[in-house]
Amino acid sequence: MAQDNKKQVEEITDMEVDFAKWFTDVCKKAELIDYSSIKGMFIYRPYGYAIWENIQHTLDAEFKKYGHENVYLPMLIPESLLQKEKDHVEGFAPECAWVTMGGSEELEERYCIRPTSETLFCEHFKNVIHSYRDLPKLYNQWCSVLRWEKTSRPFLRHREFLWQEGHTMHANSEEAREETQRMLNVYADFMENVLAMPVVKGRKTDKEKFNGAEETYTVECMMHDKKALQGGTSHYFGDGFAKAFNITFAGKDNQPHFPHQTSWGVSTRLIGGIIMTHGDNNGLVLPPRIAPTQVIVIPVAQHKEGVIEANQAIVDRLTAAGLRVKMDASEQSPGWKFAEYEMKGVPLRLELGPKDIEKNQCVLVRRDSGEKVFVSLDNIEQTVADMLDSIHDSLYAKAKKNLDDNTFAAYSLEEAKAIQEEKGGLIKTMWCGNLECELKMKEEAGMSSRCIPFAQENLGETCPICGKPAKHMVYWGVAY
């Protein structure tokens, strides 16, 4: 490692020393985020926003494939509208930022900046749903939402964050339930195949479900520090909001019916997940399929004749092959450049100097493993594409091993507590389904229920907390 490199990397706290500090160091040094003068409101810098743009681009195409259409609804919700669904307002009102003045005038009714948009969508659905022919309505919105939280951390907990929120209405419960599962699977596939983040799919307990939902489904993943992160959620509402907002449609039977509703969302929190799943003590490590720059090309001895041209030719070839490639021919030293793109987590570095040109070869250095290989320039497009796939697979395998190695079964509350204290991770136990036991696990072992996984195992017949008959196997953990 060159001297410059060491110097820059030394500015990042080792994750083993202070994981939280390592995380914020990476966010700052990789230029993903900056602080603003309002606590908890962050600035998405170009490199951080470019990751979000790639997430948007990929997911938006998936949503549209299933017939979803994008819309944009107002950012303000009249207080009376927010109050229409009782559970919903109880959950969100404490976190609302309220607009009380318009220009120099006090408003007659105060408006909250949307913390989520179910109520606004219901108001609109009432206007546009009249007949079964108007169903399903499959809407999605890309926007920012605001939740006035007390504590904040880059990407993980912002007062204002970017997200997408899908809102759909269906003629019956079955179709709505299918949609809830379909979109959960879209999230799971995206996280695994694009972000290289293995997930556990499951249902939230009643305590952990979304305010106003009948059921909430989740994809949970595990970070380097063995804490859990909720990657995305998908909610089934039944016809609760439809009744509260009096939304009906004339069915084929010519009778009025209440439609059934879903909503589902992921946010820029996923970027926090990427950092804590793949990053290392040298900085960010980006999964190739989401990286704004997949290959950084660094000319060696760039002042010698023909070097820049040969590097540019490689850039052109790789770009033509559909890869995201940049060349850094700046006056910075090679050591500085190596450190810079290592910090920024660019999956692959390509070096090409006069000797390589003579030999019709170049050097490829993998960000994930540091492995360095000389490869022929013949068919370099395929070589690079294959190596990017291999990096994706390695990142996924490493994260999967972290998840598997740190998922433990426990057969008593004490054991669950001891494992959490000693090792951390996800701890699976049977559960009777009662809130009291869930609260006891939180109080005594510091863990919340992460989900009732779809992949159930039978670890016994009784709840290890109360001894009553068990209903489900649950994953418990300390979560972001």
Next chain:
Amino acid sequence: MAQDNKKQVEEITDMEVDFAKWFTDVCKKAELIDYSSIKGMFIYRPYGYAIWENIQHTLDAEFKKYGHENVYLPMLIPESLLQKEKDHVEGFAPECAWVTMGGSEELEERYCIRPTSETLFCEHFKNVIHSYRDLPKLYNQWCSVLRWEKTSRPFLRHREFLWQEGHTMHANSEEAREETQRMLNVYADFMENVLAMPVVKGRKTDKEKFNGAEETYTVECMMHDKKALQGGTSHYFGDGFAKAFNITFAGKDNQPHFPHQTSWGVSTRLIGGIIMTHGDNNGLVLPPRIAPTQVIVIPVAQHKEGVIEANQAIVDRLTAAGLRVKMDASEQSPGWKFAEYEMKGVPLRLELGPKDIEKNQCVLVRRDSGEKVFVSLDNIEQTVADMLDSIHDSLYAKAKKNLDDNTFAAYSLEEAKAIQEEKGGLIKTMWCGNLECELKMKEEAGMSSRCIPFAQENLGETCPICGKPAKHMVYWGVAY
């Protein structure tokens, strides 16, 4: 025209009867927009939002071509931050919506929802600009902004609207001025080549320029009712904000310097412009290069064997050729379908029935002219692409004729007033450059200055309002 068609079209007020009503009818009936429960805050419905997505897609690629990067800054501005630049706050404070409560607590300082983000960008620029190596900073943001206006109209005046705001910082005045012009030209080219809207490029008078800017440039266009619409603006700030925010960088001379700044923006107002430039009494007419659906394929006698398959084959061929195509094989009558896509302004309708299939032909009907032609299915991709180009050219030529035919020279205030009352349109006169004469034109003839066009003409030596020596030729008009 089929019976169903007539019925639906009759729901649109003729523009000659009531232009404002025609406009809102089209916005509603073409399903571009819906009203929310807050006055002036509108819902962008899927079809309206899809037009905006196409605008975003095209402009974003242009911005990136010139090296701009997207970022996202907070939606809230602390009052003290907004106040840092005097002219700026004076212009915007009266239109701010103020957040005064976070959760259940009164805030120590109130925050306004961004009406525009110069102050936020300056706060961030101060953190990230240190050396000449950090310049230029070429940032853009896609977001919504909020201005608490008293009156509202779909697309033209929303309390909350979608836009992009570019914010750039440069090492010196020349580079910043170049950027201001470059982005004005990006807007002008986009409007002419993509939206088929001819523009007049020019500079705003001091009275009409952006609050806090040294110079504002504009692209103005003319609507069907001969009113002017400002399509986009580009501002040169000099180092005024940099000084107010104390942003400096170390130059190559190692001395501190103030950077020079620009900002530029277009909004969903452009959609209002599209409607009022191209629409007709049958509804929306979309320029082909921005239309969400460029070709609607309508199977004739669709229950006969092979008809749907043959239509699907055409859809596949046109889609493979990069065109945006949809087929409507629903149970609605052909008349209903014709009216529906006419209302929605789809540029081209393709009809294909059993007889056509036999003859290896189809019917193409242009939305702009109603012209109906039979064409061979051989090379249908090229035929359709050429016709879409021809529609673009026709729309542009028609709009250009409207602009040219309704631009008049006047040589006295009385004459300007008389022309405005009798004919409307843009009226060009010489001008001394003084605010008093500008105010007098507004008071007596009801016209604001639209711009000092780059294409100057010499209509005389004196200002027709005060008789003093003339400095510029100005365009005056009644504007949206």
